[in-house]
Amino acid sequence: MPKKLVPAVRGLIKAQATPDMHIRTGHPDNKRFARAERLVKKMKQLDGSSADLDRIEETLRFLRRVNLSDQEMQLVRELIVRLERYQANAQADPVVRDIAQSLQRLRNSIAHASPSEPRPAYLLDDGDA
Known part of the structure; x- marks a missing residue:
């Protein structure tokens, strides 16, 4: 997609988003996730790696990419x-x-959630389907 069309596409995505969806682009929580990931890496360096720290790191990476409800x-x-x-x-x-x-x-509740009502790939103006 051409870079000059990115703002238009973002606008369309936001217009179609439901209230429980969040658009993650430039979202303030991205900083929170990044800080948490740095903290886990720091803990691994100081205390050594553990299965729990590895799981936290992997899960944070997954959650950072999905749309989370409030x-x-x-x-x-x-x-x-x-x-x-x-x-x-x-x-x-x-x-x-x-x-x-x-x-x-x-993570499991998000990854294995039952799909909601299917949404059409596109909508035509004026209620045409």
Whole structure:
């Protein structure tokens, strides 16, 4: 697609988006995801890699690419804040495991959700179908 048409396409996507959808382009939560991913990498460097940290990193990458509802994004924010809070704690292993499991459950609910009503590939103006 030509670069000069990108704003028009974004406008069309936003116009067709339902209230529970979010357009991720330039979304402020992208910074939050990036910060969380950097935090996980830092934790891996300091404490060594673990299955839970690997799972958190992989799940954050997945969640960053999907459209999250407000409720789902709020849960992700809370889990990221919790991870930031316990990063320097010596007893962080159970907390990290719980965060990894919570993110995994959210990822699974999104990935395996039953599809909503099918949407047409395009709509014609004036109600023509």
